[in-house]
Amino acid sequence: MYLSRVEIDVANRQKTKDLTQLSAFHNWVEQSFPDEINNGKKLRHLWRIDQLQGKKYLLLLSENMPDKRQLLRYGVHDTVMIKSYDRLLNSIKQGQLLQFRLTANPTHTVLQPGIKQGRVVPHITIDYQRKWLIERSQKLGFQLGTTTDKSTFDIVSRDWPLLSYKSGRRLRLSRVTFEGRLRVEDADQFKQALINGIGREKAFGMGLMTVIPRINND
Known part of the structure; x- marks a missing residue:
């Protein structure tokens, strides 16, 4: 399992203009797993939006590692963090x-x-x-x-x-x-x-x- 986080670029209106409702965030999450899309086997991805210290983040738990470039689609440059969640689970x-x-x-x-x-x-x-x-x-x-x-x-x-x-x-x-x-x-x-x-x-x-x-x- 992987726990990923990226800061949402709320200051860039052109970049985040599509993020007006939940289905847009859902699509962002799904597009972050291109291999699953290409293989026709989409897995369940848990996610949520966090607000911490005035910043907004997408937090994502997944079985497979997400594509970093896709995860940055609406994110602030160089803010993607991906780490194994297995150590904590174990x-x-x-x-x-x-x-x-x-x-x-x-x-x-x-x-x-x-x-x-x-x-x-x-x-x-x-x-x-x-x-x-x-x-x-x-x-x-x-x-x-x-x-x-x-x-x-x-x-x-x-x-x-x-x-x-x-x-x-x-x-x-x-x-x-x-x-x-x-x-x-x-x-x-x-x-x-x-x-x-x-x-x-x-x-x-x-x-x-x-x-x-x-x-x-x-």
């Missing part, structure tokens, strides 16, 4: 405390009378968005605090980016970024969560959780 163990960041699309299914398939709708409130992550943590091999305890993790940003389909349909997705600390309960399950992503809309910048070891395991 270091994860039960009981470990990790600092995490996750951008996700918290949703739930509403059942309707007479209809077998429920309707998927976003969670709107902060409390339910926090509860959504806590409930999934128990199935994905890690442990968080309670719904009301914000000392272990919290929501640091929420917005509604635009997604446009080829059919012309337009949709606003709920995008929520969580930050905090977690404890690994099942190392194998947790690794799979990091690799496969968490929640829905993974193709459109949701689901990627990144972690770093905490200096003090308290």
Whole structure:
């Protein structure tokens, strides 16, 4: 696995004029793997947009190494960083405390009378968005605090980016970024969560959780 990052050149309007909605970012990510396109075998790529210290970054997790030139398509020159993620994955163990960041699309299914398939709708409130992550943590091999305890993790940003389909349909997705600390309960399950992503809309910048070891395991 590879974790890649590039600073988005937001100062160059000519360069980034196409990046007005999620499908454009999705296309940028897909075009960064020309070998997969040529072989007709596209793999799942997890990605998200991070804003750190006034700069905007594309962060990407992939099985194969992306093409550096394609990754720079909308990026600032000489800012591409690509590193192996396997070392971190192999270091994860039960009981470990990790600092995490996750951008996700918290949703739930509403059942309707007479209809077998429920309707998927976003969670709107902060409390339910926090509860959504806590409930999934128990199935994905890690442990968080309670719904009301914000000392272990919290929501640091929420917005509604635009997604446009080829059919012309337009949709606003709920995008929520969580930050905090977690404890690994099942190392194998947790690794799979990091690799496969968490929640829905993974193709459109949701689901990627990144972690770093905490200096003090308290």
